Amino acid sequence: MRNFADLIRKLDSTTKTTLKVKALAKFFENASDEDRVWTIAILSHRRPPRPVNTTLLRKWASELSNIPLWLFEESYHIVGDLAETIALVIPNTESHSDKSLSEYLSEMIALKAEDDDFKKTYVTDHWRQLNYYERFVFTKLITGGFRIGVSQKLMTRALSQTTGIDEDILAYKLMGKWDPNTISFEDLVLKEKASDFLSKPYPFYLAYGLETAAADLGAIEDWSIEHKWDGIRSQTIIREDHLFVWSRGEELVTDKYPEFHPFATEIPNGTVLDGEILPFPDKAIGTFKDLQTRIGRKTLSKALLEKTPVILKVYDLLEWKGDDLRQQPFVKRRAILKDLMSSLSSKDLPIYLSEIVECQSWDEVAKERDRAREMRSEGLMIKRKDSTYQVGRKKGDWWKWKTDPLTIDAVLTYAMRGHGRRSNLFTDYTFALWNANGEELVTFAKAYSGLTDAEFRKVDAWIKKNTIERFGPVRSVTPKLVFEIAFEGIAKSSRHKSGYATRFPRILRWRQDKKIEEANSLQDLETLIPV
Amino acid sequence: MTKPLLVFNKNGIFCEQANVYLDPWYPVDRAIISHGHADHSRYGHRKYITHHTNVLIIKHRLGPINVTGKAYNETFVINNVKFSLHPAGHIIGSSQIRVEYRGEVWVFTGDYKLEDDGVAVPFEAVKCHSFITECTFGLPAFKWTLQSKVFEDINHWWATNKEDNQTSVLFGYSLGKAQRLLKYLNTDIGKIYTHGAIENMTEVIRPMVDFPETTRITKETTKKDLLGNIVLAPPSAHGSTWIRKMVPYVTASASGWMAFRGARRRRAVDKGFVLSDHCDWQELLTAIEATGAEKIICTHGYTEIFSRYLREQGYDARTESTQFEGESSESETKEEVDKAS
Ligand SMILES: [Zn+2]
Ligand SMILES: [Zn+2]
Numbered sequence: 052m053r054n055f056a057d058l059i060r061k062l063d064s065t066t067k068t069t070l071k072v073k074a075l076a077k078f079f080e081n082a083s084d085e086d087r088v089w090t091i092a093i094l095s096h097r098r099p100p101r102p103v104n105t106t107l108l109r110k111w112a113s114e115l116s117n118i119p120l121w122l123f124e125e126s127y128h129i130v131g132d133l134a135e136t137i138a139l140v141i142p143n144t145e146s147h148s149d150k151s152l153s154e155y156l157s158e159m160i161a162l163k164a165e166d167d168d169f170k171k172t173y174v175t176d177h178w179r180q181l182n183y184y185e186r187f188v189f190t191k192l193i194t195g196g197f198r199i200g201v202s203q204k205l206m207t208r209a210l211s212q213t214t215g216i217d218e219d220i221l222a223y224k225l226m227g228k229w230d231p232n233t234i235s236f237e238d239l240v241l242k243e244k245a246s247d248f249l250s251k252p253y254p255f256y257l258a259y260g261l262e263t264a265a266a267d268l269g270a271i272e273d274w275s276i277e278h279k280w281d282g283i284r285s286q287t288i289i290r291e292d293h294l295f296v297w298s299r300g301e302e303l304v305t306d307k308y309p310e311f312h313p314f315a316t317e318i319p320n321g322t323v324l325d326g327e328i329l330p331f332p333d334k335a336i337g338t339f340k341d342l343q344t345r346i347g348r349k350t351l352s353k354a355l356l357e358k359t360p361v362i363l364k365v366y367d368l369l370e371w372k373g374d375d376l377r378q379q380p381f382v383k384r385r386a387i388l389k390d391l392m393s394s395l396s397s398k399d400l401p402i403y404l405s406e407i408v409e410c411q412s413w414d415e416v417a418k419e420r421d422r423a424r425e426m427r428s429e430g431l432m433i434k435r436k437d438s439t440y441q442v443g444r445k446k447g448d449w450w451k452w453k454t455d456p457l458t459i460d461a462v463l464t465y466a467m468r469g470h471g472r473r474s475n476l477f478t479d480y481t482f483a484l485w486n487a488n489g490e491e492l493v494t495f496a497k498a499y500s501g502l503t504d505a506e507f508r509k510v511d512a513w514i515k516k517n518t519i520e521r522f523g524p525v526r527s528v529t530p531k532l533v534f535e536i537a538f539e540g541i542a543k544s545s546r547h548k549s550g551y552a553t554r555f556p557r558i559l560r561w562r563q564d565k566k567i568e569e570a571n572s573l574q575d576l577e578t579l580i581p582v
Numbered sequence: 583m584t585k586p587l588l589v590f591n592k593n594g595i596f597c598e599q600a601n602v603y604l605d606p607w608y609p610v611d612r613a614i615i616s617h618g619h620a621d622h623s624r625y626g627h628r629k630y631i632t633h634h635t636n637v638l639i640i641k642h643r644l645g646p647i648n649v650t651g652k653a654y655n656e657t658f659v660i661n662n663v664k665f666s667l668h669p670a671g672h673i674i675g676s677s678q679i680r681v682e683y684r685g686e687v688w689v690f691t692g693d694y695k696l697e698d699d700g701v702a703v704p705f706e707a708v709k710c711h712s713f714i715t716e717c718t719f720g721l722p723a724f725k726w727t728l729q730s731k732v733f734e735d736i737n738h739w740w741a742t743n744k745e746d747n748q749t750s751v752l753f754g755y756s757l758g759k760a761q762r763l764l765k766y767l768n769t770d771i772g773k774i775y776t777h778g779a780i781e782n783m784t785e786v787i788r789p790m791v792d793f794p795e796t797t798r799i800t801k802e803t804t805k806k807d808l809l810g811n812i813v814l815a816p817p818s819a820h821g822s823t824w825i826r827k828m829v830p831y832v833t834a835s836a837s838g839w840m841a842f843r844g845a846r847r848r849r850a851v852d853k854g855f856v857l858s859d860h861c862d863w864q865e866l867l868t869a870i871e872a873t874g875a876e877k878i879i880c881t882h883g884y885t886e887i888f889s890r891y892l893r894e895q896g897y898d899a900r901t902e903s904t905q906f907e908g909e910s911s912e913s914e915t916k917e918e919v920d921k922a923s
Contacts, residue, residue: 063843064853118722119894125887126723135843139723491850519845521907529844548821 075209092231321373501558616692635675671705673758720888
């Protein structure tokens with residue numbers, strides 16, 4: 052635990068990716084196999100079920116720190132993280148724990164079955180005995196959700212440095228369902244087993260925004276054009292009569308889309324589809340707003356399912372008859388996909404093919420792009436016909452060519468009160484994008500229109516609860532909300548901190564489906580500059 | 583019912599009997615000033631009264647003003663109201679302001695802390711009936727560690743950065759925090775460089791406090807000069823072009839807000855040291871108890887939460903809104919920093 056808490060402290064005390072990876076790699080090197088597995092599990096959000104409910108934790112913490120419960124709650128509200136609040140309010144000690152991370156986790160798993168008195172003694176004894184950082188980590192393990200600026204990618208990179216196993220292969224191994232309590236490091240990381248792969252998705256291949264004029268891509272004959280759908284990127288897996296739907300955030304969302312459940316029996320086993328989940332109200336593609344009514348809902352009412360059904364628009368086939376097709380050329384994968392889709396056509400399933408648009412020239416491509424609004428798409432995807440399915444965001448073979456206006460997903464960082472009838476609401480916002488290493492948010496634009504009054508009220512209430520600091524009329528807020536910002540033009544500018552000036556920035560919509568990690572970077576912004 | 587001795591009006595904290603304001607935020611005839619931070623000592627008053635040490639500081643900040651200096655514990659009477667200044671321990675030259683009329687005593691703290699930082703004259707509790715207290719860090723989540731431990735960490739951080747061939751850039755407000763940091767930096771590790779805003783302020787204070795040697799960063803300063811050494815800079819220098827000169831560098835911030843993990847990430851500094859010139863939760867409670875006051879008025883900070891807690895403890899506590907700003911932007915205006923860089 053001491054080592055793990057030390058690792059968390061190190062990760063916490065740098066914003067530099069290389070140092071984070073170094074700290075992780077060093078930890079992996081020295082840790083026991085059990086601790087390695089648990090660390091991977093925790094950093095990839097696979098924590099054991101919560102052994103104690105948070106209501107009890109709050110009560111015990113307020114007792115132990117000798118403050119009334121309401122005061123604890125207010126503090127929690129301001130600190131924003133339960134484990135951190137608990138670690139802060141409980142009296143300090145300098146002592147250390149010699150128990151290992153995996154010992155703690157075994158204890159916590161066993162703790163779930165115990166009665167409340169036993170739990171209370173276990174938890175409060177540890178709070179008293181652990182120093183600040185260990186107390187924080189200990190409580191974090193109970194409450195779950197470690198967010199310490201370490202993406203799965205960084206962890207994989209560190210693990211790759213320690214084990215010498217290729218990063219992409221590791222990413223694949225660590226995906227999907229596995230139980231840190233039963234799996235060994237050998238089985239998880241070092242050895243390969245066929246049965247592990249039932250639910251495992253492939254890493255997504257992501258496109259870059261087009262950086263040059265489309266015509267500069269060369270002969271049109273080499274490229275395949277389709278619309279870029281505006282839904283949730285997902286991977287749908289049918290293996291051994293089981294269905295698994297993964298979202299791009301590497302989340303298993305099968306339960307959220309009951310419409311797709313018939314796929315398990317209707318689509319042949321050994322099939323993995325890459326496609327977009329799209330809202331389909333009134334038998335036509337809806338807007339992203341429609342889809343938002345489905346995102347984040349814990350229970351899906353019948354009425355909601357009827358009002359906003361979803362479909363899967365498929366555009367690629369990654370596995371067929373159990374074979375990994377990713378090294379096959381795109382056109383070949385599409386040919387098989389097309390056959391599969393026509394074999395399904397009589398079955399009335401909510402699955403559709405994302406059609407290839409036949410274009411004889413780049414002019415025709417541009418014209419098709421102008422139809423994006425009418426098609427309810429975000430623009431076009433331009434894929435090289437012989438492209439393999441690669442891992443992560445790679446340049447060269449796949450490009451997205453979005454429609455105007457230029458849009459980018461940015462994080463809300465500062466807010467100011469509005470003017471006139473909005474002077475009692477925080478409606479003037481400052482937005483930031485990630486810097487090159489994805490570790491720091493850099494201010495890039497201010498915008499104050501584009502949301503409905505109801506949305507402004509909602510965001511205003513959120514801002515008041517999530518203010519970090521006040522600077523006169525301006526408040527800095529916890530970076531948490533992502534908005535799609537539209538603007539008419541962009542140019543380099545030395546007067547702006549980000550290095551770019553945007554023209555007429557405005558809020559296009561609140562991306563409640565996106566986490567700040569998914570917001571765009573300054574590099575993404577750079578790609579929007581017309582050449 | 584008689585009028586309270588001190589009231590909060592649109593200009594600031596007002597003593598009608600003496601026609602005097604305490605730390606007013608709009609221009610008034612006569613102002614008693616607790617300390618030199620920009621949110622407490624503003625431009626435009628006709629007459630300033632403050633501690634002798636602070637006279638030098640606010641003259642430096644505000645230019646030629648009409649100001650009278652007083653010693654700690656020196657009583658001065660204005661229209662039968664007795665005033666005196668008492669050490670607040672916040673920054674050098676900071677005072678609590680005691681106001682007495684017909685046997686009734688009020689104390690306004692300005693900003694304060696209880697730990698003796700070795701630069702400011704340490705806080706002294708003053709008995710009173712009504713106590714107007716700041717509560718910038720009035721939440722039980724704030725618990726400071728002894729500064730000796732914090733400075734050990736800071737010097738260790740500097741030494742480690744030096745080993746890694748990096749320049750250390752440490753952010754702290756030009757008045758108060760910067761000098762407190764400066765006082766305890768270990769010059770066995772390397773040289774101390776300063777941003778112009780900090781150097782200017784330190785020059786004012788140097789005659790009164792024994793500080794290690796500093797070197798002002800100028801256009802002539804090279805990266806090579808700075809490498810491995812430490813740079814003291816105001817927080818607003820972060821992200822400015824000025825700081826590019828330090829490459830390769832590591833940044834840290836010293837502030838009470840660094841107690842929150844999120845604050846450090848949001849400021850995008852590599853390291854956060856929890857070091858504040860304000861009271862933590864327990865210090866506030868200790869100070870209030872020591873005054874013996876029954877009436878407590880909470881100004882800037884977590885006022886609602888803190889006063890509710892005090893009421894539960896049996897105090898007659900309420901809040902008043904002011905234009906004091908706490909540790910976020912108190913020490914200098916942006917223009918003051920820009921001018922000096
Ligand atoms: Zn102050
Ligand atoms: Zn203040």
